[in-house]
Amino acid sequence: MGIELKWLGTRPDLSTYDPELQLYLPSHGEIDAREDFFITVEGRHLKTLEGGTLDLSYNLLSDEDGEIVRRASRHAALLNVGEAQLELVKPIVLGEADGILEPNELSNGISKVTCPNPVSNPSKAKDVVTWQLRDAAGALIAEDSKTLNALSAGKDVDFPLNAALVQQYFEARRHEKLSVSYNILRFETGRTSYSNPLTFFIGAFEQDLTTFDHENWNDWERGEAAADPRDWTIILEDDNWLARNNTFTNNSAGPVLQKQFFNLQAKNSYSFTINYRRTPLGRDVPSLSLHADGIEIAGPVVVTEVTWESLSGTFVASSSKATLAIVSHIASGYGNDYEIDDIEVKLI
Known part of the structure; x- marks a missing residue:
């Protein structure tokens, strides 16, 4: 018995790919075990179809009186290979x-x-x-x-x-x-x-300032440690807009606010600064740091004061893209509340 894998792919440009893959010949032990067969295919056969589709099936081959007889399988559901792409390349x-x-x-x-x-x-x-x-x-x-x-x-x-x-x-x-x-x-x-x-x-930006005015998040998003919809709110206090994290869960350690930047200048230096303060009530004391592409660039600092303080760090952009994050180091939902304002990213 043999298994002939059929690997019919369609690239985004609508060209097809139908390689002749090596025939798989299972041993008697594999056949007697009556278990699934796992057939490995080289990655290059998938890479060439990136953005396209793959139609998978197989033929079961047998030797019947010296002749090869093929019995075709049903086709698997059409597979998308990676993120779907349109037919023509980018301009x-x-x-x-x-x-x-x-x-x-x-x-x-x-x-x-x-x-x-x-x-x-x-x-x-x-x-x-x-x-x-x-x-x-x-x-x-x-x-x-x-x-x-x-x-x-x-x-x-x-x-x-x-x-x-x-x-x-x-x-x-x-x-x-x-x-x-x-x-x-x-x-x-x-x-x-x-x-x-x-x-x-x-143009590459020189400054990105988030003041939360009129409930504008300026593309800052909740991190995984602030997934509860009750955590972050924007409030107006003493004629000043600010963001408050109420940390409703005990899963509050990790990125709490993050933003992806796409127009940095590679090899240039940037500063990343926030203003922060503790809310008056709460048992557990917050601790915050700043990260650029997962690397800590400032802090952690213990947030003890109810008056505004600043935390700032610098990083060098490795490309035009970077993910900046404010990270909490306290998991507790008992207290651990704080406010953020005036998030600034600036070319230096």
Whole structure:
């Protein structure tokens, strides 16, 4: 008896992958045990399908009077391989690097959007290529299109952005998160192929200040140690907005507030500062520290005073991305209450 594994994959660009895997020949002992068979497949056969799908089945082979007879299995449910991806690769925006586009660094102040020609299904004459620029909420800012001909088909398609357009589309939206995508309307089939979006920030930020005014969390989120919805609240006290953690559970040790940053400048130094104070009542005394990508950069400090104090640390960005967190070192839900205000992250 033999087992022939069928590994039919479809990549995001709709090309298929059907490798001939090694035939599995179980021993008599394995057959007599009447247990499941575990067949190992090299990771490269899965990596090539990342973002696509995998259709799994197998053939059971037997030798019947010298002839190989195949009996096909039922197919497993279609599997997604990693995070689903669209058919076309991301566009290229001149000047974008590591998720940041700095208009002031563009040569002569100009840029361009390049829509790569699909490798597995190249563009043809009369296809229409359209690029779009959207803001963080998905609202359309700009778009343009080109109808391909015999000269432009099967090639990358460029959309130049002159200095005036760079100012209008990018500089005017400094510190905002934007995305660029494109699609190809196929003339022969009427089908539209869509790209994965390229997202980036306009300029690296120099300061990010969270004051909690009017209940604005400024993208700070509850950490795993403040998962109870009763823990964090924003209150207005003496004309000042602030965040209070009431620590309702005994699972209050660990990250309590965290935020992901995507527009840092790699190899540059940043400061991370908070104001904190203890609430008047409570048995157990809070203890807090500051972390950057899981590394402690300040504290822990014991929060004993009901007047405002500051805690500050510094870190060097290893890339444009970093996760900053305020971490509690006390698990107790008895007391252990504190308030946070004026969270500042600043380029130094």
